[in-house]
Amino acid sequence: MSDANRLDAKLQSALVARLTAMADDELILGHRDSEWTGHAPLLEEDIALANIAQDEIGHALLWLDARSELDGSDPDELAFFRDVGAFRNVRMVELPKGDWAFTMLRQYLFDAYETELLGRLRTSSYRPLAEAAAKAAKEEVFHLRHSALWIERLALGTDESRNRLTRALQRIWPYILQLWQPLPGDAALQRAGIAPDPAELEEAVMGRVSAALAAAGLEPPTDAIPHPGGRDRHGEALVSLLIDMQSVARADPGVEAW
Amino acid sequence: MAEPVAEEQERLDAFEARIANGEKIEPGDWMPQAYRKQLVRMISQHAHSEVVGMLPEGAWITRAPSLRRKLILIAKVQDEAGHGQYLYHAAETLGVTRDELIDALLTGRAKYSSVFNYPTLTWADVGMIGWLVDGAAIKNQLMLAQCSYGPYSRAMVRICAEETFHHKQGKEMVLTYAQGTASQRTMAQSALDRWWWPSLMMLGPHDSDSPNTPQLVRWGIKTKTNDQVRQEFVDEHAPELMDAGLSLPDPALRFDPSSGHWMHGPIDWDEFWSVVKGHGPVNAERLAARRRAFDDGRWVREAMAAYAARRQQAA
Amino acid sequence: MASHAPQAGEGPRWEVFKQDALGKPHQAVGSVHAGDAEHALLMARSVYTRRPAAVSLWVAPAEAVFAVTAEQLADDDRWSVEDGGQERRFLVFRKTSHRRSMTFVDHVGEVTAAGPRAAVAAARQAFPEPPALAWWVVPADRLSASPDAEAEAWFDPAGDKTYKQQSAYGLLAPKKRDRSKGGDR
Numbered sequence: 137m138s139d140a141n142r143l144d145a146k147l148q149s150a151l152v153a154r155l156t157a158m159a160d161d162e163l164i165l166g167h168r169d170s171e172w173t174g175h176a177p178l179l180e181e182d183i184a185l186a187n188i189a190q191d192e193i194g195h196a197l198l199w200l201d202a203r204s205e206l207d208g209s210d211p212d213e214l215a216f217f218r219d220v221g222a223f224r225n226v227r228m229v230e231l232p233k234g235d236w237a238f239t240m241l242r243q244y245l246f247d248a249y250e251t252e253l254l255g256r257l258r259t260s261s262y263r264p265l266a267e268a269a270a271k272a273a274k275e276e277v278f279h280l281r282h283s284a285l286w287i288e289r290l291a292l293g294t295d296e297s298r299n300r301l302t303r304a305l306q307r308i309w310p311y312i313l314q315l316w317q318p319l320p321g322d323a324a325l326q327r328a329g330i331a332p333d334p335a336e337l338e339e340a341v342m343g344r345v346s347a348a349l350a351a352a353g354l355e356p357p358t359d360a361i362p363h364p365g366g367r368d369r370h371g372e373a374l375v376s377l378l379i380d381m382q383s384v385a386r387a388d389p390g391v392e393a394w
Numbered sequence: 395m396a397e398p399v400a401e402e403q404e405r406l407d408a409f410e411a412r413i414a415n416g417e418k419i420e421p422g423d424w425m426p427q428a429y430r431k432q433l434v435r436m437i438s439q440h441a442h443s444e445v446v447g448m449l450p451e452g453a454w455i456t457r458a459p460s461l462r463r464k465l466i467l468i469a470k471v472q473d474e475a476g477h478g479q480y481l482y483h484a485a486e487t488l489g490v491t492r493d494e495l496i497d498a499l500l501t502g503r504a505k506y507s508s509v510f511n512y513p514t515l516t517w518a519d520v521g522m523i524g525w526l527v528d529g530a531a532i533k534n535q536l537m538l539a540q541c542s543y544g545p546y547s548r549a550m551v552r553i554c555a556e557e558t559f560h561h562k563q564g565k566e567m568v569l570t571y572a573q574g575t576a577s578q579r580t581m582a583q584s585a586l587d588r589w590w591w592p593s594l595m596m597l598g599p600h601d602s603d604s605p606n607t608p609q610l611v612r613w614g615i616k617t618k619t620n621d622q623v624r625q626e627f628v629d630e631h632a633p634e635l636m637d638a639g640l641s642l643p644d645p646a647l648r649f650d651p652s653s654g655h656w657m658h659g660p661i662d663w664d665e666f667w668s669v670v671k672g673h674g675p676v677n678a679e680r681l682a683a684r685r686r687a688f689d690d691g692r693w694v695r696e697a698m699a700a701y702a703a704r705r706q707q708a709a
Numbered sequence: 710m711a712s713h714a715p716q717a718g719e720g721p722r723w724e725v726f727k728q729d730a731l732g733k734p735h736q737a738v739g740s741v742h743a744g745d746a747e748h749a750l751l752m753a754r755s756v757y758t759r760r761p762a763a764v765s766l767w768v769a770p771a772e773a774v775f776a777v778t779a780e781q782l783a784d785d786d787r788w789s790v791e792d793g794g795q796e797r798r799f800l801v802f803r804k805t806s807h808r809r810s811m812t813f814v815d816h817v818g819e820v821t822a823a824g825p826r827a828a829v830a831a832a833r834q835a836f837p838e839p840p841a842l843a844w845w846v847v848p849a850d851r852l853s854a855s856p857d858a859e860a861e862a863w864f865d866p867a868g869d870k871t872y873k874q875q876s877a878y879g880l881l882a883p884k885k886r887d888r889s890k891g892g893d894r
């Protein structure tokens with residue numbers, strides 16, 4: 137296993153990019169989840185989703201701390217003072233929260249992806265990443281149980297819940313491929329045993345998801361056109377998200393402590 | 395079925411003896427109708443306050459200016475939901491259902507703490523609510539943890555254990571901002587100007603205007619009066635706020651060396667009653683938000699029920 | 710496919726029992742509203758294990774729990790039990806102290822009986838000391854448990870969230886100012 141000082145400049149740079157992408161996914165998804173606080177369909181679910189939001193933001197901190205070890209960056213600086221064009225999350229997580237079916241389906245797809253990703257990162261040759269992944273993987277077990285439970289209940293509940301879930305599936309499916317679309321530096325990370333093979337990740341995640349959808353009597357849309365563009369391309373939803381998220385911090389950039 | 399008067403009196407004497415003896419009254423035990431009624435009223439109002447109380451601070455979750463503050467605020471608002479949850483459970487042990495309680499809240503029949511009908515206008519309000527509003531709440535909660543009704547006492551013990559975090563994180567925020575940049579200090583002072591009096595009023599009307607208090611004390615539901623708790627609150631918080639460099643929005647506030655207490659100025663009770671009756675700055679918004687969440691969630695709860703029914707049939 | 714659900718409010722209530730550590734009994738901590746047993750377990754974990762410590766959770770539908778207090782037992786001169794019928798396993802919980810607590814009844818063991826009233830009678834025989842202030846009996850087949858194999862995943866993460874532990878905040882006190890100047894304000 138290697139530490140920061142054993143990585144060459146090229147690998148360091150690739151790892152910084154990969155960690156940023158992972159952190160941005162978690163931060164934006166956690167932020168969307170937190171928007172339900174005070175508005176969930178059941179008081180108990182309000183509490184459950186707030187826990188999931190804390191976990192996701194906690195994961196973002198894990199990845200940003202790992203990045204900080206490499207380049208001395210400050211997690212809060214990155215979260216609150218980068219412009220929209222500098223964020224590297226996938227489009228799927230920045231979409232507005234929608235209804236409960238949309239949120240639970242998006243959560244399920246991301247949880248399936250994160251479960252497979254973390255399972256592989258636990259054996260990363262880069263020790264800090266392996267350790268962080270082991271920590272996050274524990275929390276992910278519960279996330280997956282929770283979101284999978286909702287896919288089943290909404291699919292096999294009422295006509296309305298099933299219709300809403302189907303509409304959510306239509307809406308989200310074009311974005312799913314972006315999850316394992318490799319960044320420029322990922323090939324080098326894979327060769328170094330630091331990050332997993334994206335093709336293998338895709339197969340594992342799609343296997344999981346197809347089985348779950350089939351069990352719920354749902355079929356993914358066959359006519360979905362995959363959303364184009366890399367992680368550096370965002371929509372207007374992220375603009376308004378960041379304007380809100382960064383507003384207090386940006387109002388007084390001279391602050392040392394919040 | 396009406397009990398003969400003598401037997402009723404005997405029951406009442408035995409009940410009051412149990413309470414005097416420090417025993418807990420549990421669901422199923424005999425209790426006077428008035429005791430049950432008072433408790434349902436108190437517990438449900440308390441539960442509604444927690445749930446509505448999620449909204450003023452919840453609004454700032456998306457704008458928390460650091461990742462740590464974001465986590466802390468989500469956890470705090472989550473706790474408020476949790477506290478509402480524990481209290482709804484306690485109320486349900488008295489024979490009322492959560493559906494009924496929620497209906498009472500959303501149709502405007504049920505009351506909740508007036509303090510949550512004020513708006514949060516800056517990020518620093520979040521800290522001030524934690525320090526002052528939760529500070530006031532803790533005083534009440536510590537007292538209620540000794541309550542004679544088992545389920546309410548247990549809910550309060552659990553809540554007390556979690557509430558200290560709320561108070562401390564709020565205090566940490568305000569102390570930081572009071573000694574921070576000019577804009578942070580301004581923000582903190584603005585928050586204090588707006589939350590000081592609502593926090594004092596949160597501790598309830600003056601004793602002379604609290605008809606329920608003697609009965610509640612007798613039945614081990616309350617152990618201190620509103621004014622007693624309010625005095626404790628002012629004595630603790632006023633000097634610390636001033637030491638932090640903030641000024642209190644009370645020109646009459648002064649220390650009385652003979653009693654050792656901080657004497658506060660007159661409370662504007664007209665405003666209090668107006669807010670209690672539903673005319674506060676954001677009363678309408680608070681209830682509208684809760685109604686919206688409830689209505690938007692109806693199809694989800696229906697799906698839950700349909701799924702469960704389907705599983706039952708299959709079994 | 711059912712398109713109209715039965716009266717769909719907050720859903721049924723489930724009593725929750727939490728075990729703080731191996732070797733300690735499961736204790737009644739409160740209840741959750743949830744659609745079904747699996748959902749109830751996930752909700753119980755979210756509501757009751759936000760802070761350490763826990764190693765196991767049980768849930769049972771509230772309507773399956775038979776509760777009786779010492780006062781109710783004393784009032785009832787002839788504690789009549791169910792006649793005949795299939796003997797079933799009942800889990801027994803009891804409260805033995807008025808001491809201030811967050812939890813109500815503790816799991817003490819099991820009895821077999823033809824019904825809940827018979828189960829209470831059997832429990833009073835089986836667990837006579839110390840005298841119980843309240844009893845709960847729950848049919849074993851109505852109880853659902855959190856998966857032991859996932860205990861780490863369910864319950865360890867709460868320990869990492871130190872930002873919500875009051876002990877993580879230390880002493881917070883502003884420096885005392887000299888307020889003797891400019892009056893008592």
